[in-house]
Amino acid sequence: MLDIKKMRQDPDHYKERLAQRGTQPADLDAIFELDDKRRNLIKDTEELKAKRNDVSKQIGAAKRNKESADDAIAEMQAVGDKINQIDQELNEVTEQFQDRMAHLPNMPHDGIPVGPDEDSNEEFKKVGTIPTFSFEPKAHWDVAENLGILDFERGAKVSGARFVYYVGLGAQLERAVYNFMLDEHMAEGYTEILPPYLVNDKTMYGTGQFPKFKKDVYQINNEDQELTLIPTAEVPLTNYFSDEVIPSENLPVYVTALTPSFRSEAGSAGRDTRGLIRMHQFNKVEMVKFAKPADSYAELEKMTANAESILQKLGLAYHVIKLSTGDMGFSAAETNDLEVWMPEQNIYREISSCSNTQDFQARRAHIQYRDDEGKLQYVHTLNGSGLAVGRTVAAILENCQNEDGSVNIPEVLVPYFHGITKITKENAVPFRKVLKK
Template sequence: MLDPALLRKDLDSVVRRLASRGFAFPMDDFNSLETRRKSVQTETENLQAQRNALAKQIGALKSRGEDASAVLAESQAIPGRLKALEQDLSTIQSQLSDMLMSIPNMPHEDVPVGADSEGNVEVRRWVPHPDPVSGDPQPLGFEPRDHVTLGEKIGLDFDVAAKLSGARFSFMRGPMARLHRALAQFMLDLQTERHGYTECYTPYIVNASTLMGTGQLPKFKNDMFWVTRGGDEPTLDEQGNVVAGEEQYLISTSEITLTSMVRDTIVPAAELPIRLTAHTPCFRSEAGSGGRDTRGLIRQHQFDKVEMVQIVAADASYQALEEMASHAEKVLQLLGLPYRVMLLCTGDMGFGATKTYDLEVWLPAQNTWREISSVSNCEAFQARRMQARTRVDGGKPEYVHTLNGSGLAVGRALVAVLENYQQEDGSIVVPEVLRPYMGGLSLLK
């Protein structure tokens, strides 16, 4: 959530920066609420001053032995009016909060302006054996198979998944399932043992207030899977809003649970930075994906991810962003997978991000780069929603900054390993760093 004080102080700048990411700030609604808020606060202050003046007048009248009943009656009418104004102010502030909950974060000044992914800027790439002309990885030397064709030979089964759950699910067995597990274990070990993250096991189901804190609600409600407990089904109105009972949701990323660990907390400055990681399934309805990536593992309703989260002091968040990007890159480097790092433009960033790097891995069968990780700095955007703060040098509490990133998406890493390590006969070379997790296997046939 944006800082209301910043809106009141420099609204034109906020509106301009949000416009660069394609968001039209609701200026009329905001100004109307602000006018009402100022009016109520002014009237409240006037009544409080009047109450104090009448109290002094009553005291003076009584000290002189004069009749104070008329002044007393006037004074006794003020508390009721103040109570009504307090309720009015609470309603206005609630409406203002609801408005702010739907407004995205402002882009950092370093972020390039652009409407969509075409405006993203390549920062660097890592390609062990680049083509001298394009800089892309050199061809494999034979017609590459895609990961679906390769995976079906070693235990990837979409037919069984469709029978069990429908489209956009996968079923793995044997070598395929083991390779998937090996990737997740390797990523967790790297982030915990080399990069200093604390491994966590988190709930896969959360309540609505948790999602409000990290920014998934209210904007992305249709991207979530809702769940209900037997006998506890929420009652909805005609618009689909809950009027009784509690909504619960399957997590779309463990960023939600890891970041929310500091919700409603004042973290001692000595405990910062906090580095957390978790391997969880993630559940997304893919409501806006249309017919994109219907084949294979690229865009699934259920997929696994190793997530990284950092909670840091405000002055350390951009150093942490660069650090987290390097932590995600190290996974790809050790796996020997070509990748490039893209700085996202204003129109392609996520709702809560102020600056984002995407890591894109090379897929030979598609002859292109595909996103495998996003690493974002949200500054105080989530912390303000969650009331996550720290206290520096005994001063007043101030908001922490939160960062999140994939380290990595396991399914997409699996796709990249299959396609980049395929042999002409359809077998798959196991990357060296994964062999200890595969019982020493070096080749999957």
């Protein structure tokens, strides 16, 4: 959430910068009007409460002097009624103000590309050699289904479209990928956490998913409370310190987690209907950082490098792009996207987003630290995929495929396969013969 005090100090600047993110200046004018009304109501009710205290003292004095206090009592009742009326209006105005503030995206950081969509993103790094094939490379779903290691048909039978079974060495490949990622991140100083997969509305609000993106999630209702299946581990990891003050000497804090992510993919009909790119349930290794404001952009570059390192060690070609103001996520102030090369589509596809949200999430989740003068300040929070596991598996299947349909296992993953170096029809699924019968 943005700081209304800073917004009021330079409203034109906020209007100009937020317009780059699709927010109309009139939306900010409405917020300023509500804030003015809210502040005036607070002033009115405080004055009336002070008056009520004075009248109460007059009543006490009258009673001690055995004088009539009827007029004073009537006046106090009238003041009390007026206070109740203003408080009710104040609650309504405050709710409207907070709702409008909650729907404002983060301010874009200076220097990022300005534009309405992904066409305005800027590539600033390209790494690795795009593979060449002596045959026509197949899509990852064709490679996997031919080997029997991904079963989309049975996934749809049991759960519906955009669900999948990983089978045999397919499941082992997924497990090898995320264990490798976790091991690499822990070697870089991240603490592994296994968080809850169900969170409450306050937690979703803290990282900016609610209220704006409530339609994009899966929710579970019971008699006690409404819970949401996490769309990313960013949500429980960032809220680990919600409503807390992190000791300054502990900053920066690095945490990582492997979790499933659950997304309804609302509005994505017709996009990536085949394969692992856009699923309702997928595994992701997430990185989250809590940093002092002065250090957060250096930490963003380190986080991006951590994600890049995974792709480099897997031998996958990729590029890094700076997202434009119109393509960034709601909570981000700056985002570096990593896109991995997918041979069958002959394009790069997103596999990680590393973002600095500055104090946007910390304000919503109330995560603070004390500066050198002992004053409470909001931390900066950062998050990044390190990486989306299913998309990494898809990239391996496409980039490491052979003409005979087998898939070479990247060298860094071989130890997780206990020496197996290639997925073939013969070793992919031990119960294949049973299925054929």
